[in-house]
Amino acid sequence: xxxxxxxxxxxxxxIVAVVAVAGWLxxxxxxxxxSAEAARQTALLYGSGATLxxxxxxxxxxxxxxxxxxxxxxxxxRDIETAAHANPDHAITPAETGHLAELTAAAAxxxxxxxxxxxxxxxxxxxxxxxxxxxxxxLEAILRDLNEGVIVCNLNHEVLLYNRRALELLHxxxxxxxxxxxxxxxxxxxxxxxxxxxxxxIGREPAAEKGGSRMPDVTQxxxxxxxxxxxxxxxxxxxxxxxxxxxxxxVITFDDNSRRLAALGHRDRLLxxxxxxxxxxxxxxxxxxxxxxxFPSMATGKRQAFEKVVFDETRHLSxxxxxxxxxxxxxxxxxxxxxxxxxxxxxxxxxxxxxxDKGIPVVMTGLPCWLHGDSYTLxxxxxxxxxxxxxxxxxxxxxxxxxxxxxxxxxxxxWKGAAIPAGQLDGWLGATLAxxxxxxxxxxxxxxxxxxxxxxxxxxxxxxxxxxxxxATEAAAEDGRRRPPSRPEFYDFDLxxxxxxxxxxxxxxxxxxSYVVFDTETTGLKPSGGDEIVALAGVRAIxxxxxxxxxxxxxxxPGRAIPExxxxxxxxxxxxxxxxxxxxxxxxxxxxxxxxxxxVAHNAAFDLKFLRLKEAxxxxxxxxxxxxxxxxxAYLHDHQALxxxxxxxxxxxxDVGARHTALGDSLVTAAIFLRMIEVLEARGISTLDQxxxxxxxxxEIRARQRQF
Amino acid sequence: MPKSVLVxxxxxxxxLSLEFLIKEAGYQVRIARDGEEALKAVADDPPDVILLxxxxxxxxxYDVCQTIRANPAWKGVRIIMLxxxxxxxxxxxxxALGADxxxxxxxxxxxxxxxxxxxxx
Numbered sequence: 001x002x003x004x005x006x007x008x009x010x011x012x013x014x015i016v017a018v019v020a021v022a023g024w025l026x027x028x029x030x031x032x033x034x035s036a037e038a039a040r041q042t043a044l045l046y047g048s049g050a051t052l053x054x055x056x057x058x059x060x061x062x063x064x065x066x067x068x069x070x071x072x073x074x075x076x077x078r079d080i081e082t083a084a085h086a087n088p089d090h091a092i093t094p095a096e097t098g099h100l101a102e103l104t105a106a107a108a109x110x111x112x113x114x115x116x117x118x119x120x121x122x123x124x125x126x127x128x129x130x131x132x133x134x135x136x137x138x139l140e141a142i143l144r145d146l147n148e149g150v151i152v153c154n155l156n157h158e159v160l161l162y163n164r165r166a167l168e169l170l171h172x173x174x175x176x177x178x179x180x181x182x183x184x185x186x187x188x189x190x191x192x193x194x195x196x197x198x199x200x201x202i203g204r205e206p207a208a209e210k211g212g213s214r215m216p217d218v219t220q221x222x223x224x225x226x227x228x229x230x231x232x233x234x235x236x237x238x239x240x241x242x243x244x245x246x247x248x249x250x251v252i253t254f255d256d257n258s259r260r261l262a263a264l265g266h267r268d269r270l271l272x273x274x275x276x277x278x279x280x281x282x283x284x285x286x287x288x289x290x291x292x293x294x295f296p297s298m299a300t301g302k303r304q305a306f307e308k309v310v311f312d313e314t315r316h317l318s319x320x321x322x323x324x325x326x327x328x329x330x331x332x333x334x335x336x337x338x339x340x341x342x343x344x345x346x347x348x349x350x351x352x353x354x355x356x357d358k359g360i361p362v363v364m365t366g367l368p369c370w371l372h373g374d375s376y377t378l379x380x381x382x383x384x385x386x387x388x389x390x391x392x393x394x395x396x397x398x399x400x401x402x403x404x405x406x407x408x409x410x411x412x413x414x415w416k417g418a419a420i421p422a423g424q425l426d427g428w429l430g431a432t433l434a435x436x437x438x439x440x441x442x443x444x445x446x447x448x449x450x451x452x453x454x455x456x457x458x459x460x461x462x463x464x465x466x467x468x469x470x471x472a473t474e475a476a477a478e479d480g481r482r483r484p485p486s487r488p489e490f491y492d493f494d495l496x497x498x499x500x501x502x503x504x505x506x507x508x509x510x511x512x513x514s515y516v517v518f519d520t521e522t523t524g525l526k527p528s529g530g531d532e533i534v535a536l537a538g539v540r541a542i543x544x545x546x547x548x549x550x551x552x553x554x555x556x557x558p559g560r561a562i563p564e565x566x567x568x569x570x571x572x573x574x575x576x577x578x579x580x581x582x583x584x585x586x587x588x589x590x591x592x593x594x595x596x597x598x599x600v601a602h603n604a605a606f607d608l609k610f611l612r613l614k615e616a617x618x619x620x621x622x623x624x625x626x627x628x629x630x631x632x633x634a635y636l637h638d639h640q641a642l643x644x645x646x647x648x649x650x651x652x653x654x655d656v657g658a659r660h661t662a663l664g665d666s667l668v669t670a671a672i673f674l675r676m677i678e679v680l681e682a683r684g685i686s687t688l689d690q691x692x693x694x695x696x697x698x699x700e701i702r703a704r705q706r707q708f
Numbered sequence: 709m710p711k712s713v714l715v716x717x718x719x720x721x722x723x724l725s726l727e728f729l730i731k732e733a734g735y736q737v738r739i740a741r742d743g744e745e746a747l748k749a750v751a752d753d754p755p756d757v758i759l760l761x762x763x764x765x766x767x768x769x770y771d772v773c774q775t776i777r778a779n780p781a782w783k784g785v786r787i788i789m790l791x792x793x794x795x796x797x798x799x800x801x802x803x804a805l806g807a808d809x810x811x812x813x814x815x816x817x818x819x820x821x822x823x824x825x826x827x828x829x
Contacts, residue, residue, distance in 0.1 A: 318814045329795070408796075422805060423771035452797040454770070456804050466804065468797045 004070035011062035015055050022051035072100045076107060083111045147255070149233075152240070154249040157182045157191065169233065169254065170226055186224050186233075191252070193349070193376045194220040194237040199247055201345055202239070221339050222376060224254070267328075274324050278317065285313040329450055338449075340472035341375045343402030343409065344368035344548055349375070350382045350400060351549060360390060365545040366401035367671045369655065370472030371409035373449050378411075378469075380433040381445040385453075385465055386413055388428045393417040393463070399545060404471060404655055411467040412458075419463035420455035429453070502625040505598075506689035510677045513688060515541040515627075516552075516597040517670035518590075519662045520607045521570040523558050527609040532558035533583050534572045536590060537662030539670050540597070544677070546670045552593040553663040555580045570660045587611070587620040594624060598688065602645050602669045604628035625688060629673050631695040634702065636679055648672050711828050712736040714755040716746040716772065717790075718764050725817065726759065733821050735828075743767025750776060754785050756828060760807070762791040762798070770805050777806030786827045790815075 026044055075093055083090040092108035094101065140163075143150055149166030153159055162176050170176070170185050182191065198220050219236040226233075235254025242248035288309040292298070298306070347364045354360040386398055395415035403410050429443040446453055451468050458464040505513070518538035524531035537553040539546060555572065557580045567573055601607045604626050611622050633643045637651065645668060649656045654671045657664045680686070685694050713735045717723050723739055730737045738755065740746035742765040746758070758776070762769035769789055776782050788809040789802040799810045809823055 321814070421771065422774045423767050426768065426771070450795055450797065452795065452801040454801045454804055468800060 002070075003073055004066060007062065007065050007070050011058055011065075015058050018051060018054050018058065022047055069100070072104070076100070076104055080107055080111065083114065089115055146253075148253045149235075149255065150251065150253050151176075151182065152249060152251050153182050155195070155247060160249065166254075169231075171231070183227065185227055187227055190222040190224040190376055191237070193379065194222045195239075195247075195250060196349060197345060197375055198237065198239050198250070200348055201342070202247065221374070222252075223374075270324060270328055278320060281313050281317050281320070284309060285317070288313070338372055338374050340370050340372055341378075342368060342370055343411075346371075346375050346378060347382075347400050347402060347411075348549065349379045350386070353379065353383055354386055358387065360386060360398070361396070362386060362398045362400050363545075363547055364401070364549040365399045365547060366403055367546065367654065367667050368548055369402055369404045369409055371402060371411075372470040372472045374445075377433070377440065377445045377448065380440075381442055381467075382411065382413065384431065384433055384442055385428070385467075388431075389413060389415060389420065389465060392420060392424065401545075401548075407471055408468045409471050411469060412464045414458060414462055414464040416462055419457045420465070422454065425453065425455055425465075502598075502688055502692070505596075505625065506692070507687055509686050510680065510688060510691055511544060511686075513542075514595075514597045515600050515670075515673070516594045517541055517546075517600040517666050517673055518552075518594075518607065519601060519665040519669060520610055521566075521572060521660060521662050522610065523560060523562050523566050525606075527606070527613055530560070531610075532556075532560060533610050534558050534562060534566075534577055535570065535662040536583070536586055537666045538590065538593060539663070539666045541600075541670045541674060544674055546667065546674065548667070551663060551666070552590055554586045554589075556583050556586050557581065558583075570662075583614055584618045587614060587618045591620045591622065594622065597624065599624045599626045600629065600669065600673050601626070602629045602648075602665070602672075604630070625692060627673070627688075627691055628695050628699075629669055629676065631698040631702075632673075632676055632680065632691065634698040635685075635694045636676065636683065638698075645669065645672075652676070710734060710736050711757070712738065712753070712755040713824070714738050714740060714746065714749055714758045716740045716743075716758060716760045716764060716769070718742060718761070722813075726820075729817055729821055730824070733824065735824075741765075743769070743772045746772050747775060750782060750785065754782050756784075757786045757788060757824060759824075760787055760789050762789060762793075762802070770801060773802065773807050774805045788823065788827065 026047055079090060079092045083092070090111075092104055092111055094104050094108070143161075143163035143165075146163060146165055149169040150161075150163045151159055151166050152161040158179050159176055159182055160178065167176055176185065198218070201218065219238045221234070221236050224233050224235065225231060233254040235252050237250050237252045239247040240249045240251060288306045292303070292306050292310070344364065347368075351362045351364050354362050382400070386400075389395065389398070393415060395417045397415065399412075399414040401412050401414070403412065429446065430441055433440050433442060433445070446467075449469055453465065453467050455463060455465045516538045517540075518536070520533045520537075521535040522531050522533050533556050535553075535555050537551065539548065539552075540550040541547065555577050557577045559582060562572060562574055562577070599608075599622065605628065608622070608626060615621050629645075629648065630643045633648045633651075637643075645665060646656055649668055649672055652672050652675045654668055654675070656668050680691060680694070685691050713730050715723060715726050715730070715737060717726065717739070718741050727737050727739065735756075738749055740749045744766045746760070746764070747767070749755075750758070760769045760772060764772075767775075769791070773787055773789065776785060776787065786809075787807045788811060789807045790811050790813060791798060791802075792813045799812075802810045808827060811820060811823065
């Protein structure tokens with residue numbers, strides 16, 4: 001009901017009531033008699049007059065209210081509606097008198113604000129559109145002028161953007177078609193592989209190493225052919241991050257094989273040097289040899305001269321040939337797109353494909369490292385080799401490991417059973433690789449990486465396939481960077497001394513146990529002084545091997561700021577832990593990961609202290625037996641003063657990375673620990689009980705030394 | 709009794725020199741021209757040293773080397789591999805499969821006879 005109707009109804013009701021009351025009074029007034037009749041006449045007269053006056057007053061009030069209040073309110077409402085919905089510049093009609101003047105003035109002011117705000121918003125939109133248009137124009141200009149083909153796709157491989165050069169390279173006439181699948185013009189496999197490698201790399205990239213963004217600034221090279229297989233391209237892929245730093249799509253830049261053409265040119269020159277360039281020397285050699293043969297009775301002095309020619313020319317030819325061969329070898333690998341690859345990345349691809357496609361269980365083991373090669377063809381090669389090894393040897397399970405050595409990295413596929421004879425292995429290499437483009441054989445992949453492949457027995461009853469590859473160039477440079485100092489030894493050895501006795505587990509041999517080797521990164525060195533965990537990681541080790549694929553790694557929100565001093569050690573910033581779970585949420589998951597395994601850590605008392613301090617709050621108790629590589633190192637090399645992770649790693653020939661990350665240090669500790677087990681056994685420490693006792697004795701000694 | 713050398717090669721021109729040089733050095737020489745012939749020669753009478761070319765017909769040098777190493781009876785046979793390709797990975801493959809030494813062609817004849825003498829003493 002509008003105010004106006006309400007007012008009207010109220011006044012109408014009042015007037016009716018007044019008239020009714022007056023009528024009733026008139027009919028009931030007075031009694032019998034003439035005087036009474038006179039009085040009644042008088043009363044009626046006055047009563048009627050009063051009633052009329054009252055009705056008139058009410059009507060006047062009604063009219064006043066209607067005109068001064070109800071009507072202006074209604075008009076104000078109309079004006080506001082008009083301004084709000086139709087015309088922002090519509091003016092509010094000011095009230096004629098003072099009663100509603102304030103209200104209309106306020107409403108008018110509000111409407112002006114609204115109109116202004118709308119104008120500003122509209123201006124911003126226009127400006128933003130103009131900017132976007134300008135940027136689009138610039139981008140188009142850049143893309144147009146690029147000598148490389150550029151295509152932007154979403155993760156469904158639908159084309160979002162491309163340049164003219166891409167059309168030329170792909171020999172597409174007309175339009176490529178936005179929203180069309182990339183695979184209608186290019187072959188599928190290399191792109192799926194490149195996306196997989198890059199997304200896998202984001203997942204594994206220790207956030208600590210890349211500043212704020214987890215999206216690594218890396219590209220993945222690829223080789224692809226047109227869908228009809230006629231043309232081959234070389235290119236690179238880069239992922240496009242969305243607002244949440246997840247992959248939203250990718251950009252590929254690709255080119256005609258100009259590098260290949262350059263390599264071909266180089267090859268031509270080499271060929272000409274090898275043919276035309278050697279001709280002169282061979283001619284001299286032939287002439288000398290023939291003369292010697294034709295004139296057997298030549299004088300000795302003369303004969304020696306000819307012999308010298310034969311000798312000199314032979315030496316020259318050998319030297320020239322060596323130089324040409326060296327140059328040619330460079331050429332073979334130079335023409336194939338290779339890149340530094342993290343072995344865990346590469347092997348993960350192999351493991352996943354064999355599991356998903358063929359149901360073959362392959363376990364990635366060892367300490368991941370960097371190598372150099374073409375990951376796509378290497379995955380295809382390893383995939384092929386494991387399948388063939390399975391067919392030939394009947395082995396059901398395989399381990400796959402990358403290990404550095406002597407300027408290169410060995411990729412080893414290991415199984416229980418016999419080695420594969422060289423002759424048989426040779427037969428495998430001629431096979432065309434299933435997923436690879438063109439007719440690429442396993443031998444071609446070996447050639448591109450200028451390497452060889454062989455199989456040999458390895459340990460009791462085991463055999464392996466060994467593939468040496470060049471070590472990475474970037475990782476080598478990274479080694480040159482100085483690793484920040486490790487944390488000082490932590491003295492709360494009671495934590496280790498007061499362990500629950502492991503019971504029957506204690507009599508088991510060290511080699512037969514399952515371990516979780518773990519490490520933490522923290523805000524500082526005082527677990528009891530308010531410092532907190534910012535990263536927690538662990539990796540499983542069993543049967544003398546690190547199960548690289550079975551790892552646990554979490555960034556943790558410490559619930560406090562990370563001091564600059566700690567940030568410099570592990571590189572984890574406040575931004576990186578924003579939104580990460582708290583330690584109370586991470587610990588139950590870690591407990592589950594650990595299970596009944598024996599815990600191993602370097603300077604374990606430190607990490608353990610952090611876990612113990614959270615026992616009450618999290619309800620998670622770690623009562624597993626704990627071995628400390630620091631104490632075991634002190635036991636094994638008590639003459640050595642230094643037992644930092646770096647120093648021990650060096651003694652055991654284990655490569656440590658450039659930065660402290662929880663997972664990286666867990667892996668290094670695991671590698672050290674597995675080698676330690678061998679040495680401990682040689683020293684008569686073969687059971688868990690013995691190893692715990694050895695650690696305890698060192699803890700005692702070091703605690704006592706500490707007192708002085 | 710003089711030490712014996714088995715030369716496994718399929719290139720007659722190089723066989724000529726090798727045979728001459730090894731005889732001159734005072735050793736007995738036998739020649740095998742492919743992988744199968746080589747294994748037969750070893751089975752007949754294991755030599756002290758085999759000069760084993762990698763690229764030979766039927767079974768290649770790696771195959772022959774690994775087969776010889778698989779038989780414990782031939783443990784004392786020294787193997788020097790010869791190859792016209794000289795990649796580091798090939799050298800390592802040869803050594804991994806049981807070769808004692810690895811020589812890349814072209815080689816200096818003096819150096820080869822020196823290595824032969826070294827390995828036989």
